[in-house]
Amino acid sequence: xxxxxxxxxxxxxxxxxxxxxxxxxxxxxxxxxxxxxxxxxxxxxxxxxxxxxxxxxxxxxxxxxxxxxxxxxxxxxxxxxxxxxxxxxxxxxxxxxxxxxxxxxxxxxxxxxxxxxxxxxxxxxxxxxxxxxxxxxxxxxxxxxxxxxxxxxxxxxxxxxxxxxxxxxxxxxxxxxxxxxxxxxxxxxxxxxxxxxxxxxxxxxxxxxxxxxxxxxxxxxxxxxxxxxxxxxxxxxxxxxxxxxxxxxxxxxxxxxxxxxxxxxxxxxxxxxxxxxxxxxxxxxxxxxxxxxxxxxxxxxxxxxxxxxxxxxxxx
Amino acid sequence: xxxxxxxxxxxxxxxxxxxxxxxxxxxxxxxxxxxxxxxxxxxxxxxxxxxxxxxxxxxxxxxxxxxxxxxxxxxxxxxxxxxxxxxxxxxxxxxxxxxxxxxxxxxxxxxxxxxxxxxxxxxxxxxxxxxxxxxxxxxxxxxxxxxxxxxxxxxxxxxxxxxxxxxxxxxxxxxxxxxxxxxxxxxxxxxxxxxxxxxxxxxxxxxxxxxxxxxxxxxxxxxxxxxxxxxxxxxxxxxxxxxxxxxxxxxxxxxxxxxxxxxxxxxxxxxxxxxxxxxxxxxxxxxxxxxxxxxxxxxxxxxxxxxxxxxxxxxxxxxxxxxxxxxxxxxxxxxxxxxxxxxxxxxxxxxxxxxxxxxxxxxxxxxxxxxxxxxxxxxxxxxxxxxxxxxxxxxxxxxxxxxxxxxxxxxxxxxxxxxxxxxxxxxxxxxxxxxxxxxxxxxxxxxxxxxxxxxxxxxxxxxxxxxxxxxxxxxxxxxxxxxxxxxxxxxxxxxxxxx
Ligand SMILES: Nc1ncnc2c1ncn2[C@@H]1O[C@H](COP(=O)(O)OP(=O)(O)OP(=O)(O)O)[C@@H](O)[C@H]1O
Ligand SMILES: [Mg+2]
Numbered sequence: 162x163x164x165x166x167x168x169x170x171x172x173x174x175x176x177x178x179x180x181x182x183x184x185x186x187x188x189x190x191x192x193x194x195x196x197x198x199x200x201x202x203x204x205x206x207x208x209x210x211x212x213x214x215x216x217x218x219x220x221x222x223x224x225x226x227x228x229x230x231x232x233x234x235x236x237x238x239x240x241x242x243x244x245x246x247x248x249x250x251x252x253x254x255x256x257x258x259x260x261x262x263x264x265x266x267x268x269x270x271x272x273x274x275x276x277x278x279x280x281x282x283x284x285x286x287x288x289x290x291x292x293x294x295x296x297x298x299x300x301x302x303x304x305x306x307x308x309x310x311x312x313x314x315x316x317x318x319x320x321x322x323x324x325x326x327x328x329x330x331x332x333x334x335x336x337x338x339x340x341x342x343x344x345x346x347x348x349x350x351x352x353x354x355x356x357x358x359x360x361x362x363x364x365x366x367x368x369x370x371x372x373x374x375x376x377x378x379x380x381x382x383x384x385x386x387x388x389x390x391x392x393x394x395x396x397x398x399x400x401x402x403x404x405x406x407x408x409x410x411x412x413x414x415x416x417x418x419x420x421x422x423x424x425x426x427x428x429x430x431x432x433x434x435x436x437x438x439x440x441x442x443x444x445x446x447x448x449x450x451x452x453x454x455x456x457x458x459x460x461x462x463x464x465x466x467x468x469x470x471x472x473x474x475x476x477x
Numbered sequence: 478x479x480x481x482x483x484x485x486x487x488x489x490x491x492x493x494x495x496x497x498x499x500x501x502x503x504x505x506x507x508x509x510x511x512x513x514x515x516x517x518x519x520x521x522x523x524x525x526x527x528x529x530x531x532x533x534x535x536x537x538x539x540x541x542x543x544x545x546x547x548x549x550x551x552x553x554x555x556x557x558x559x560x561x562x563x564x565x566x567x568x569x570x571x572x573x574x575x576x577x578x579x580x581x582x583x584x585x586x587x588x589x590x591x592x593x594x595x596x597x598x599x600x601x602x603x604x605x606x607x608x609x610x611x612x613x614x615x616x617x618x619x620x621x622x623x624x625x626x627x628x629x630x631x632x633x634x635x636x637x638x639x640x641x642x643x644x645x646x647x648x649x650x651x652x653x654x655x656x657x658x659x660x661x662x663x664x665x666x667x668x669x670x671x672x673x674x675x676x677x678x679x680x681x682x683x684x685x686x687x688x689x690x691x692x693x694x695x696x697x698x699x700x701x702x703x704x705x706x707x708x709x710x711x712x713x714x715x716x717x718x719x720x721x722x723x724x725x726x727x728x729x730x731x732x733x734x735x736x737x738x739x740x741x742x743x744x745x746x747x748x749x750x751x752x753x754x755x756x757x758x759x760x761x762x763x764x765x766x767x768x769x770x771x772x773x774x775x776x777x778x779x780x781x782x783x784x785x786x787x788x789x790x791x792x793x794x795x796x797x798x799x800x801x802x803x804x805x806x807x808x809x810x811x812x813x814x815x816x817x818x819x820x821x822x823x824x825x826x827x828x829x830x831x832x833x834x835x836x837x838x839x840x841x842x843x844x845x846x847x848x849x850x851x852x853x854x855x856x857x858x859x860x861x862x863x864x865x866x867x868x869x870x871x872x873x874x875x876x877x878x879x880x881x882x883x884x885x886x887x888x889x890x891x892x893x894x895x896x897x898x899x900x901x902x903x904x905x906x907x908x909x910x911x912x913x914x915x916x917x918x919x920x921x922x923x924x925x926x927x928x929x930x931x932x933x934x935x936x937x938x939x940x941x942x943x944x945x946x947x948x949x950x951x952x953x954x955x956x957x958x959x960x961x962x963x964x965x966x967x968x969x970x971x972x973x974x975x976x
Contacts, residue, residue, distance in 0.1 A: 344843050345836040352833055355822035362782060362819045363834040363887075364805040422824040 176416055176431050179464050183435060187442035194445045202324065208437030209330040210235075210385045210392075212430060214404055215411035216337045217381030219429045220374040222412050223341075224354040225421025226274060226281035228375060229405050230266065233292035234382035236401030238263045239390030240296050243305040243312070252311050260383045266292060267379015271372030289405070296398050305396040316391030326388045333381060338426045350374060354421025407436055410461050435464070479541070480505035480673050481526070481642060486535035488521055490874065493866050495521050497697045499535070503642075508664065508674045510684040510705075513694035513717055514906045515878025516864035519677050520562050522694070523644050526675075527559035528552035550579070556641035560648055562677070562877045562904065563817060564631050568620035573601035575619055576634045604637045605629075609659050624651040624815045624900075625768035625932075632660065636667075643667065644675045647877065649683060650904045651814075653767045653932040654967065661687050679878070679906050680933070681710050693717055718908045725907065726939045727915045732922040734760045734942060739895060739926055741779065744787035748774040749950035752787070756895065756926040761917065763929045763941030763958070767970050771950040772930045773814050776897045779928075780804045780811035782819070791895075805834070808894030812885055812901050814930070820884035823873040827865050828854045830872050830883050835890045857886040860916075862909055877904045885913065896920060899930045914940060934963045948972045 188196040214231045221228040242259030246252055266288065273284040318325045341347040352360040353370045361367050385404070390396040413419060414435055415428025439460060443453045481503040488496040496518045503509045511519050524530040526537065528546030537544050539555055546552045549559070566575045574597070582597050583590040601615045610629050619627060628651045635643060649657045664674055664687060678684060684691055685705060693700040693716040700716045715721040735758030744752040749771035756762050764772040778785040781800045789796055791807055798804050804811070813819035821830050831854045832839055839850040854868045863882040865875060872880055881904050888896065898917070902910045917940060921927050931937050937944055937958075944956040946969035954969040 343845060345840045345845055346843060348829060348832065348836055348845065351825060351829070352822050355824045359819050359822050360833070362780075362801050362811065362813060364802050365833070366802065418824075422822060 175467060176414060176428050176435070176464065179414075179467070180431050180435050180438065183438050183442070183460075187438065187445070191442070191445050195442055200441065200445075202327070204434070204437050204441045205327045205330070206324045207441060208433045209324075209326040210389050211404065211407045211411060211436060212330050212433035213333055213381050213385035213388065214408040215415075215429050215433050216333050216426070217378035218405075218408040219337070219412045219415075219417055219424060219426065220341075220350060220377045221281070222354075222409075222417050222419060223350050223421055223424050224371060224374050225357075225419075226354075226371070226374070227285065227409070227419070228270060228378045229282065229285040230270060230289040230292055231378060231382040231385075231408050232401040232404030232406075233289040233296070234263050234266050234379055234401070235386030235389055235404055236397075236399060237266070237292050237296040237299070238383040238386035239396040239400055240300050240305060240398060242387050243308055243390050243396035244299065246309065246312055247305060247307060250309075252309065255312070256387060259387050260380065263379045263383020263386065264376055265379070267376040267382070268372060270379065271375030274375065275368040275371035293399075293402070300396070300398040302398055304398065308391075308394060308396075312391055313394060314391070316388045316393075326392070329384060329388065333384065334426065334430055341426055346370075346373075351422055351424075354423075356422070411436055414461060414464050435460070478505045479503060480539070482538040482541075483522075483526065484536045484538070486522065486525060486537075487533045488518075488525060488530065489533060491866070495697050496525075496532070499694075499697075499699050501692060501699055501702065503673060503675060504690070505673055506668060506671055507689040508668060508676055508687055510688035510691040511675060511677045511694060512679070512681065512684065512691060512713060514696075514864075515882070515904075515909060516876040517694040517717075518697040519694055520646050520876060523559060523646055523675065523677070526552070527557055527644055529559070553638060553640070557644065558635040558638045558640035558642070559644045560631050560635045560646060562646035562650075564619075564627050566619045566627060566631060566634070569618060571616045571618055572605075572613060572622075572630050573598050573615040575630060576601045576604060576637055578634075580638075600637070601633075604633045608633055608636065608663060610656075623769060623773065625653070625656065628652060629656065636663075640672070642673045642675065646677045647679065647904055648676070649678055649680060651768075651900070651932070653970075654934060654963070655767050655970075657683065679904060679910075681713060681907065682935075684713075685710065695719060714907055717906070722908065722911070725911065725935075727911060727918060730918045730922045732759055732918075734758070735924060738792050740790040741775075742788045742790065744775065744778065744785050744789075746774065746778060746783060746785040749778075749785075749947070752952060754945055754952065756928065758924045758926055759921050761921050761927045761929055761940055761942045763931065763937035763944040764947060765931065765934065765937045765944055765966050765970065766947035768932070770947040770970065772947050773899055775947075776811060776899050776928060776930050777813070780809060780897060782811070782813075808892070809897070810834075810888045810891065810893045810895070811897040812888055812899060814899040814903070816880055816884045816903075821872050821880060824871065826869045826871055827858075827863075827875070827883055828868040831857060831868075831887045831890075834887055838890065853890055857889055860889070861886050861912060878906055878909065881905055882909065889916065892923075893920070893925055895926045895928065897928045897930070900932060901929070902931070902933065902936065934966055937966070938963065946970050946972075 218228055218231055238259040241262045242255045245258040246255030270285055270288055273279050274281050314325060316326055320328055349365050349370050352365060353367055357367060386401060389400055411432035412429050414432030417424030439457055443456060479502045483499060483501050486496055486499040499522060513519050525532050528549045528551045544555060577597050582593045584593040598615050602611060605611045605613055613626050628648060632648055676688060688705050690702060690704050692702040693713060695717060737755045737757050739756040741752055741754050752775055766772045774783060777783050781798045781804045789798060796807060832850055836845060839845055858865060861882045864879050872883055885901055902913055917927060929940060941958045944958055944961060945952050946954050946966055948970050953972040956965055
């Protein structure tokens with residue numbers, strides 16, 4: 162919404178062309194395995210966890226913040242949910258506990274940033290480290306096994322032939338889109354990221370906006386963490402590590418400015434898909450995991466360079 | 478002898494023709510004024526001459542030779558300096574660092590060039606001194622300066638380049654009479670040293686005071702270039718806006734000023750002391766003073782943007798204001814002085830900026846109603862005659878005056894009880910000023926109390942029902958605009974300064 166036609170065109174649509182280009186490339190290289198309906202469902206499933214985290218991350222980045230703790234929260238929530246379910250045998254209690262923990266740590270991040278005025282990078286780097294530690298303490302460093310099959314459904318089951326994790330991702334996308342595009346609150350998120358002083362002067366409650374975006378990020382990380390544990394069938398203590406980088410990459414690939422105030426929800430989804438398609442396509446092409454990381458890094462760099470070049474060109 | 482000539486310059490932004498075939502000659506050693514409505518293309522033309530924008534087509538001749546600038550540095554190296562309307566200073570850096578940005582003075586030590594901060598500070602101090610503004614501390618950060626001091630730093634920065642052609646885009650918009658006079662004596666001095674000056678202003682009196690010739694732009698076209706003694710103010714205005722305008726101020730409405738409903742008692746902070754005043758319903762209270770006198774800070778404090786001591790009484794009760802939302806709840810609004818700092822979110826569109834403080838009015842259960850929103854934006858735009866290519870245009874692509882109209886316009890939607898206007902017409906053209914004055918009268922006739930902070934004395938004298946003058950953070954007197962003159966204001970404005 163914030164991107165006007167005159168200078169945001171490339172930034173906004175360039176990423177779509179990027180995704181289409183990558184898909185065409187792999188479709189030519191591997192028409193029989195890559196370019197099949199079942200593989201696209203697989204890609205969606207593979208991207209769902211990252212996109213859940215990225216959507217939360219996007220709220221934070223729009224306010225010119227950053228949340229490095231999303232992966233750590235996802236890991237802790239998986240463990241807490243699994244642990245609670247194993248201990249009590251109650252699925253819903255387990256899910257509620259996990260989601261509660263996710264929101265709580267999001268709120269803690271938000272309060273540290275909004276009230277203690279600690280820069281978001283430092284604040285969430287610290288909580289990332291602390292949360293990772295808490296997860297290890299809670300699990301004693303051991304994975305949690307023996308989860309009921311009802312729990313497996315979240316990450317592995319289908320609803321009307323559609324994987325449930327894709328449905329969750331779609332719901333989160335729709336909710337984020339509505340909130341950011343259609344509501345008063347969404348406008349406030351963009352404004353605070355764009356100019357915090359002018360937003361304050363316009364009567365926006367800055368602290369409330371800041372705390373809430375981290376809480377939203379915590380909530381979505383929690384959902385992502387539950388899907389992850391469910392998909393693996395066990396809660397690994399370190400399952401979430403590294404997820405923050407993919408989430409941030411998806412947001413930035415999608416054209417959201419790290420300086421805040423500018424971004425497009427659809428872009429984040431596409432950014433998430435670019436990462437997933439790359440992972441999937443390179444695996445199908447039998448490229449070693451080591452090289453995959455290098456290629457992924459280069460593609461992200463290239464994409465961001467192209468969008469900023471396009472933006473400059475379009476501005477002239 | 479023409480030192481600078483532009484020929485058939487065309488420029489468009491995303492399909493909108495902003496400059497249509499401009500031909501302009503500037504004589505060596507003259508002070509050439511450029512005037513025109515907001516959005517006429519003045520700043521765009523200047524940026525092209527100073528190498529910041531490239532024209533779509535057209536030629537630029539310097540001393541008869543064609544030149545092509547691909548960057549501002551090219552222009553600076555050819556002796557052209559531009560003083561921006563929207564400042565080009567780096568907020569996190571200090572005054573002296575900004576003055577020497579890109580031209581840092583260095584000293585060699587062990588074969589390596591190190592920046593010589595001591596020398597830079599000394600030089601910066603000297604530059605400020607020639608300008609008589611040595612009271613700006615050279616090592617304070619730009620973001621901590623007032624708008625006027627930012628403007629003065631921007632001017633000092635350009636002066637320190639020793640350019641042959643100095644382009645000034647609305648340098649006086651944020652200055653009071655005193656600084657303006659100082660600036661003019663410097664300009665006269667520069668002129669006698671052979672510097673050519675291009676000068677943009679919406680304050681037409683200034684142009685008659687110092688310009689040798691004037692060019693009028695309208696809608697991207699050059700309407701005329703005249704020697705200043707060949708034209709009258711009325712002719713310039715009618716060439717600018719395409720119709721004649723007999724009065725600069727609308728007729729004073731016959732209104733009844735109501736009861737006292739607001740009182741500030743003994744307000745003080747680090748920028749003002751012992752401020753006592755009251756405001757009546759429907760009254761326009763002017764607060765005048767020189768740059769740095771503290772009137773802006775008083776206004777911002779009442780709106781909750783700054784910490785202060787003292788008491789505020791409103792509608793018979795003592796009220797507590799510690800943040801803008803408190804003031805807004807009581808119906809007290811502020812149109813801030815610095816539009817880039819406090820007024821606008823530059824990445825957002827005209828529509829989104831307009832809506833920012835008004836979303837509660839435009840939304841139902843938290844959802845923004847686009848139809849109500851659009852109508853409100855469009856009404857405001859047509860009321861203030863704001864020039865935008867669409868309501869979704871980003872505000873940082875608007876001309877300076879049109880940005881100001883967006884800032885002002887967003888508060889027109891609400892029904893305020895008190896409106897604090899801090900330089901409401903900064904950078905606004907004569908036609909639009911008239912509309913804003915009419916709006917101020919309309920509001921005050923409805924019973925809104927208005928606090929008008931302005932550096933334009935004519936504005937304060939014409940609009941106010943009562944004038945307070947501040948100097949060095951204190952109120953130094955109260956004047957009745959019926960009988961007061963500009964000199965009276967100035968006398969109070971420097972009181973306590975000489976000693
Ligand atoms: N980067 C840009 N993208 C799109 N439109 C632009 C851009 N820069 C300027 N414009 C448009 O060009 C027109 C002329 O702008 P310009 O800043 O030259 O006006 P101006 O005469 O200096 O007005 P003012 O008196 O308000 O400063 C305006 O309508 C503005 O919206
Ligand atoms: Mg301008």
